[in-house]
Amino acid sequence: MPDLVGNMLVAQSGGPTAVINASIAGVIQEAGRHPELIEELYGGLNGILGILNEDLIDIQEEKSSVIEGLKHTPAAALGTCRYKIDFKRKTERAAQEMERLFQVFQAHNIRYFFYAGGNDSQDTAHKIHEQASKRGYPLRVIGVPKTIDNDLPHTDHCPGYGSVIKYNATTVMEIAADVRSMATDDGSCCIVEVMGRGAGWIAAGTVLAKRSPNDAPHIILLPEVPFAEEAFLKRVQEVIALHKYCIVVVGEGLKNAGGEEMAADKSRLDAFGHPVLSGAAERVAEIVSGWLKTKTRTVKLGYAQRAAAHCASETDVEEATACGEAAVRAAVEGKSGFMVKIVRLQNNPYRWTTDLQPLQDIANVEHLIPRDWISEDGFMPNDKFIEYARPLIEGGLQLPMDGGLPKFVAFQKTPVEKKLPPRQ
Amino acid sequence: MPDLVGNMLVAQSGGPTAVINASIAGVIQEAGRHPELIEELYGGLNGILGILNEDLIDIQEEKSSVIEGLKHTPAAALGTCRYKIDFKRKTERAAQEMERLFQVFQAHNIRYFFYAGGNDSQDTAHKIHEQASKRGYPLRVIGVPKTIDNDLPHTDHCPGYGSVIKYNATTVMEIAADVRSMATDDGSCCIVEVMGRGAGWIAAGTVLAKRSPNDAPHIILLPEVPFAEEAFLKRVQEVIALHKYCIVVVGEGLKNAGGEEMAADKSRLDAFGHPVLSGAAERVAEIVSGWLKTKTRTVKLGYAQRAAAHCASETDVEEATACGEAAVRAAVEGKSGFMVKIVRLQNNPYRWTTDLQPLQDIANVEHLIPRDWISEDGFMPNDKFIEYARPLIEGGLQLPMDGGLPKFVAFQKTPVEKKLPPRQ
Numbered sequence: 001m002p003d004l005v006g007n008m009l010v011a012q013s014g015g016p017t018a019v020i021n022a023s024i025a026g027v028i029q030e031a032g033r034h035p036e037l038i039e040e041l042y043g044g045l046n047g048i049l050g051i052l053n054e055d056l057i058d059i060q061e062e063k064s065s066v067i068e069g070l071k072h073t074p075a076a077a078l079g080t081c082r083y084k085i086d087f088k089r090k091t092e093r094a095a096q097e098m099e100r101l102f103q104v105f106q107a108h109n110i111r112y113f114f115y116a117g118g119n120d121s122q123d124t125a126h127k128i129h130e131q132a133s134k135r136g137y138p139l140r141v142i143g144v145p146k147t148i149d150n151d152l153p154h155t156d157h158c159p160g161y162g163s164v165i166k167y168n169a170t171t172v173m174e175i176a177a178d179v180r181s182m183a184t185d186d187g188s189c190c191i192v193e194v195m196g197r198g199a200g201w202i203a204a205g206t207v208l209a210k211r212s213p214n215d216a217p218h219i220i221l222l223p224e225v226p227f228a229e230e231a232f233l234k235r236v237q238e239v240i241a242l243h244k245y246c247i248v249v250v251g252e253g254l255k256n257a258g259g260e261e262m263a264a265d266k267s268r269l270d271a272f273g274h275p276v277l278s279g280a281a282e283r284v285a286e287i288v289s290g291w292l293k294t295k296t297r298t299v300k301l302g303y304a305q306r307a308a309a310h311c312a313s314e315t316d317v318e319e320a321t322a323c324g325e326a327a328v329r330a331a332v333e334g335k336s337g338f339m340v341k342i343v344r345l346q347n348n349p350y351r352w353t354t355d356l357q358p359l360q361d362i363a364n365v366e367h368l369i370p371r372d373w374i375s376e377d378g379f380m381p382n383d384k385f386i387e388y389a390r391p392l393i394e395g396g397l398q399l400p401m402d403g404g405l406p407k408f409v410a411f412q413k414t415p416v417e418k419k420l421p422p423r424q
Numbered sequence: 425m426p427d428l429v430g431n432m433l434v435a436q437s438g439g440p441t442a443v444i445n446a447s448i449a450g451v452i453q454e455a456g457r458h459p460e461l462i463e464e465l466y467g468g469l470n471g472i473l474g475i476l477n478e479d480l481i482d483i484q485e486e487k488s489s490v491i492e493g494l495k496h497t498p499a500a501a502l503g504t505c506r507y508k509i510d511f512k513r514k515t516e517r518a519a520q521e522m523e524r525l526f527q528v529f530q531a532h533n534i535r536y537f538f539y540a541g542g543n544d545s546q547d548t549a550h551k552i553h554e555q556a557s558k559r560g561y562p563l564r565v566i567g568v569p570k571t572i573d574n575d576l577p578h579t580d581h582c583p584g585y586g587s588v589i590k591y592n593a594t595t596v597m598e599i600a601a602d603v604r605s606m607a608t609d610d611g612s613c614c615i616v617e618v619m620g621r622g623a624g625w626i627a628a629g630t631v632l633a634k635r636s637p638n639d640a641p642h643i644i645l646l647p648e649v650p651f652a653e654e655a656f657l658k659r660v661q662e663v664i665a666l667h668k669y670c671i672v673v674v675g676e677g678l679k680n681a682g683g684e685e686m687a688a689d690k691s692r693l694d695a696f697g698h699p700v701l702s703g704a705a706e707r708v709a710e711i712v713s714g715w716l717k718t719k720t721r722t723v724k725l726g727y728a729q730r731a732a733a734h735c736a737s738e739t740d741v742e743e744a745t746a747c748g749e750a751a752v753r754a755a756v757e758g759k760s761g762f763m764v765k766i767v768r769l770q771n772n773p774y775r776w777t778t779d780l781q782p783l784q785d786i787a788n789v790e791h792l793i794p795r796d797w798i799s800e801d802g803f804m805p806n807d808k809f810i811e812y813a814r815p816l817i818e819g820g821l822q823l824p825m826d827g828g829l830p831k832f833v834a835f836q837k838t839p840v841e842k843k844l845p846p847r848q
Binding site: 012015016018046049073074075076077078079080081082166169170171173174175177178179180181182183184190208209211297298299300301302303304306307308309310311313315390393394395396401402403404405406408 | 436439440442470473497498499500501502503504505506590593594595597598599601602603604605606607608614632633635721722723724725726727728730731732733734735737739814817818819820825826827828829830832
């Protein structure tokens with residue numbers, strides 16, 4: 001493998017997380033350790049969308065304290081997008097976009113491309129890798145895994161996941177203390193809606209709030225298990241009879257017995273044509289209050305959960321950073337067309353490392369919770385899940401504070417001079 | 425004033441907060457410093473409701489580490505209630521209940537009664553104080569202020585308020601980072617619903633997330649200012665034109681021009697006959713997406729915000745503790761019929777002390793944000809508010825952790841032997 005000398009481009013895509021910037025910090029810091037191969041460090045703004053517009057920034061103009069500060073700054077410091085080069089439905093346009101992308105790469109001598117994101121983003125990275133081979137354009141493409149949903153295959157778990165479940169489990173503990181202290185003989189039921197789309201990993205993670213069998217959450221409704229209304233209402237009644245209150249966690253993508261998303265708003269589609277999900281908690285609350293006449297309240301954490309750097313997992317931040325570093329190491333060693341994955345070496349004490357998986361194995365495969373990690377009645381993840389999830393929330397960050405609130409960093413975003421005519 | 429020797433009873437009432445337990449810790453620890461006057465330390469479970477049922481616990485059976493741990497444990501460790509002795513609408517029943525209450529006091533030689541709560545609870549404390557005088561039953565009654573809503577009069581602010589706005593402002597910063605990094609030319613609007621009922625103090629507090637004029641929140645909809653739909657939509661458009669995204673914070677009790685709560689569900693009333701509020705964010709989102717066709721998302725923090733001990737304000741915890749201590753000091757000095765209040769001595773550096781206010785001045789008066797603390801257009805609190813709110817969120821807690829999640833304490837609740845026949 002001949003040495004490939006040129007410039008690096010890193011970008012972020014898809015929904016942000018509390019730690020995706022840590023991966024970007026890892027990429028940047030590791031790239032800086034290979035000046036003999038990687039000459040200029042560029043960031044692409046708003047993922048593929050910005051790269052198509054030749055919106056690049058010069059990362060060497062950023063302060064090193066800002067790069068380090070990315071490790072505690074939530075969301076996507078370079079901006080992100082949900083834009084997909086859609087070869088299936090818009091073949092001609094996709095071909096034009098791919099052509100433009102390689103014009104941008106060529107114009108800026110990009111030889112190293114790192115893309116942090118989830119399923120759709122790894123798919124994009126894979127297509128770029130394939131195109132580079134076809135075109136004979138020397139380019140090393142490595143995907144960096146990112147998703148709170150934890151639904152990427154082959155990696156033990158995804159950076160971003162540990163932090164979201166640490167925050168959500170903390171929140172469930174606190175909400176439970178509140179609802180429990182208000183509980184009277186009339187009973188009450190609080191329903192907490194969490195993200196995760198069709199995967200129940202995030203909902204399941206709140207089981208970590210249970211330190212004893214009586215603790216909340218009392219029921220977790222996973223999208224993997226079709227909603228069984230009658231059994232659910234019976235369980236709510238049993239819990240309220242025992243404890244006077246019941247905390248239910250519901251994954252936004254909960255499905256009914258017919259496989260339909262209970263809260264899908266089919267009138268609103270996102271950029272990938274998926275229906276926007278909202279209101280699973282409201283839907284379940286209607287069912288509880290309608291049938292049981294129980295006082296119900298809902299909490300919808302929404303974006304708060306995936307941006308909660310103030311409650312991030314230190315383990316998650318370390319892994320996210322390491323995934324960024326590993327991507328660069330793989331590329332400088334000559335690899336291309338891979339996604340970095342996390343490999344669990346052991347529990348108790350938890351040990352992990354990173355490895356590589358071909359991008360073609362990743363794209364558009366959704367990894368769900370195995371059925372045998374869920375209780376027979378379907379309302380609670382079991383010990384196999386708990387053993388899996390527990391190490392991922394260990395450790396917290398000490399955020400720098402200013403006036404009682406966190407101090408996050410932001411790129412100053414010095415533009416790289418454009419060399420191409422504007423995109424048509 | 426002759427020395428009054430006897431037992432103490434402390435109870436909590438109304439919606440819990442992140443720091444109401446700190447006030448209880450203050451009461452208990454201070455009471456322990458006056459063994460010559462205060463002999464037994466009892467806790468009433470679930471406020472007045474439990475006291476009527478003679479459900480008392482022996483606090484001297486609790487570990488001192490648990491008492492200290494209350495200072496970082498959210499919600500109401502003694503349990504709480506929304507029960508009111510309703511002299512207005514249920515006069516006969518109220519008289520029976522008051523009789524029963526004094527039977528319980530007499531049976532357990534209660535001579536010191538401390539009640540931590542908001543408006544309705546201070547009203548209850550006031551009635552008990554009046555009854556004690558009427559009956560010639562020597563009793564010292566002191567109210568301890570508590571409410572996230574910050575709507576108690578005469579006190580500079582209420583314990584619980586600083587923590588809820590610290591958490592909400594942190595959350596708004598994090599959500600804003602997320603939405604900003606996703607923002608494209610199409611624009612997007614995220615609407616965050618916060619508590620506070622008819623008072624906008626909690627919504628206003630999120631202004632602290634603004635470190636520069638461009639920062640979120642961009643619009644704060646306060647219940648004090650009638651919702652002006654046209655001006656609001658125009659403002660959203662302007663913000664999106666400037667920043668590509670807009671963060672709106674809405675107080676749950678937002679009212680329309682006709683003075684009606686926009687999200688009131690009149691089919692559901694709470695124990696005090698107030699309509700249950702829910703869905704202000706959803707209502708505003710419908711308006712934005714309906715008129716501007718902008719992508720909207722909502723976040724409803726619900727109970728999470730008032731229980732968020734993991735993001736509590738150290739200042740708030742100190743003040744809450746001090747209010748509990750001050751209540752006991754006032755009582756042992758012979759005072760009764762007062763609520764402890766916080767008095768601000770100066771800003772920069774912030775200094776405060778506690779004082780007393782007659783309970784009759786407190787009950788059922790709702791303290792709202794002064795109009796001249798709000799911008800002319802009504803969409804943002806101004807510098808007067810910021811100067812007021814800023815010191816209240818200073819400092820954070822170091823929660824003890826176990827497995828990556830907070831360790832909260834709980835009373836073991838050793839019952840005091842009942843001496844009366846069951847309540848009829």
